[in-house]
Amino acid sequence: MSYIYDTIICFCMIIFQSVILPLFPPLSGFYDLMIPFIIYLAAFRSIRSSLIFLFFLGFVMDSLSGTPLGLYITAYIWLFLSVRGITKIFHLGNNMLWPSLLVAGVFIENLIFYAIIILLHQDFRFSPNVIKDVAIQMIWAGLTGPFLLIIIHAAHRKWETWCKVFFSREQKL
Numbered sequence: 815m816s817y818i819y820d821t822i823i824c825f826c827m828i829i830f831q832s833v834i835l836p837l838f839p840p841l842s843g844f845y846d847l848m849i850p851f852i853i854y855l856a857a858f859r860s861i862r863s864s865l866i867f868l869f870f871l872g873f874v875m876d877s878l879s880g881t882p883l884g885l886y887i888t889a890y891i892w893l894f895l896s897v898r899g900i901t902k903i904f905h906l907g908n909n910m911l912w913p914s915l916l917v918a919g920v921f922i923e924n925l926i927f928y929a930i931i932i933l934l935h936q937d938f939r940f941s942p943n944v945i946k947d948v949a950i951q952m953i954w955a956g957l958t959g960p961f962l963l964i965i966i967h968a969a970h971r972k973w974e975t976w977c978k979v980f981f982s983r984e985q986k987l
Contacts, residue, residue: 816859819973820867823966827851828871832878845951848875849919850962852890856897857906858967868894882930889926893919916959917952924948 831847848871855864872887879886897915904911932938 816863816970816974817866819970820855820859820863823851823969824867824871824874828874828878843947843950843954845920845955845959846875846923847962848886848890849893849923849955850916850959851966852893853897853912853915853919853959854963854966856894857901858970861898864894882934885927885930888930889923892926893922896922912960912963913956916955916963920951920955921948924951 827847831844835841835844835847852868852871855867868890869887872884872890875881875886876883897919900911900915900918928940928944
């Protein structure tokens with residue numbers, strides 16, 4: 815049942831990021847909303863079950879953004895593996911870990927994106943706007959990301975409870 819929940823969350827976040835966020839100009843510099851979900855997968859799911867969603871999310875985001883195929887997939891896999899490694903070292907109950915992971919996730923994703931841009935376009939020059947945009951995304955991630963993680967985790971617990979109640983009724987009938 816977790817696969818169904820994860821699929822619903824994926825679609826909701828993709829729709830929110832690609833349809834609703836662009837309607838609000840002040841949120842145009844918002845970070846990639848898939849980052850909290852990927853951190854959630856890395857922290858609470860197995861590698862086997864998470865890889866399906868990493869490739870799915872990466873493919874969809876590559877398709878929607880028009881970037882070279884594999885850019886988001888690569889960023890998501892590196893982010894996932896980095897968080898898996900960090901969570902083996904640090905305790906997940908540490909409240910300061912979540913904002914730090916989210917800020918680091920935004921930084922890692924942007925680092926991968928700009929590294930690929932530099933490889934593809936040798937004449938690319940960093941401007942102060944690039945640094946400012948990444949800094950704004952990191953601030954947004956630090957402020958809003960922990961709440962998204964809490965919502966995703968709480969919704970998953972509610973989903974599991976609902977599924978247990980619903981399917982236990984089905985078996986009794």
